[in-house]
Amino acid sequence: MSVSTSYRIAELVLRVEQQRRDGVAPGILPPAFAPFATVVPVGEADVTLQAVSEPPEQPRPDPGSPRCETTQWIAYRSEDRPVFLFKSVLPGLPIWRSAVRERGAARWRVSTAPEFLSLAGAEREPAALAFPLGELVFLDAFTERGGLVFHSCGIRDAGEGRGPDGQPGQRRGMIFTGHSGRGKSTIGALWIAQGATLLCDDRIAVRPTPEGHRLCGTPWHGDLRQVSPESGPLHALFFLEHAEQTQIERISAEDAQRRMLTTVWQPVWTGQAGLGALWERCARLAREVPMFRLRFRPEPATIDRLRGAMAELA
């Protein structure tokens, strides 16, 4: 018996089919996932994860496969499909979970070691999309479909006034990107206080469309727990730095492209083909969306300055 749940994140539908084990409570995800829950007919998900209790797979890496290892996971390619292994410090269980994508299909098999629960003293099955697997699978699928994911905070400002057609003013979509400690959550909190909608303060997805780029909220937040599945047109991207005085400086597309390489999440397991295409999309984004360096002091006046900069762009 299995339980199915689906999440729509940046228009990408992830469906989880989790095997139930007698006497074991099903895994649950953080509350930030709740706004992204959706219902889709079987077969209409973009990505399906089949989660089972079995020894993790560790298929042989392809010769010359890019291999990346962090403190928590290992990524490589096997038979030209991505493989993720998840590390643990539990005695005798160096790998507690694997996720292997089927060849030529948007379907993953997620294998969790049966002894994980007893070794870890856990009371419930780890959710199939539990961190960090969900984020990695999303990054793989979303970037393969032409998207970008930034280490960033994203907001949609409240529309002001009315346009010439009498419709409410346009809501400005902005991304504030930077490494940890650069002020993503700080600027997000300032925007919330000024009535804007915070989409997420740590991971923002960008989707190219024929009408332009759109920014989309994700559930992978930072200090601020507020997230939103909303999306909207992207009007500007800012590279964050803390400073004594707020300064907003328009930068060239080339400068922005170079800066983006360090704040866009890179699906490193895709190698030159995948990363080259992703970097080309960064270049296009830098050409089509105004890019700024934002040195800011954490005070409400910074938001006024940003709104002024956006008004000048209009």
Place this chain on the structure above:
Amino acid sequence: MSAEAKSTSSGARVRHAPSVAWQRVGDEVVVLDVPRRTLVGLNGTASALWEALAAESDLAAGASAVAERLQQPTAGILDEVEQIAQALIRRELLQVVATLPVGTAPAHAAAPSPASAGEAPDALAGILWEEQLEACGVYAACAKDEFGEGGPQCTSSPSAGSS
């Protein structure tokens, strides 16, 4: 010393390491060293050499391509090209596919040792800057929501195992 870090000379055949990805950004080629999750920016000569070596090639041919691109005599840049190649091999961004027979390498092509951890990037010819990438799937959210440290989303964190 790695096999790839053997002496280089203009006759050595080299190629990009399979574990890198790269892109030209303006005047620079930026190389992503996947295993180390590090971006490396190359200077003008190194960028030209990198692009010339996009297909496996010997260094002499690479130097000629660089000279043509920079509109300089090949002889005038050969030393610099060899120094850059050695630096990129030490940094494991380039691989040596084949070397000249023993004893035929020029005296100035000293065998490099692998770059040591923490070595300043400016110690390596051709490398302008390096920046370590943060890794997705590794961040502090585990300690930032009500699930707290050790929540189900943190089952692989070194300090927790589970639930």
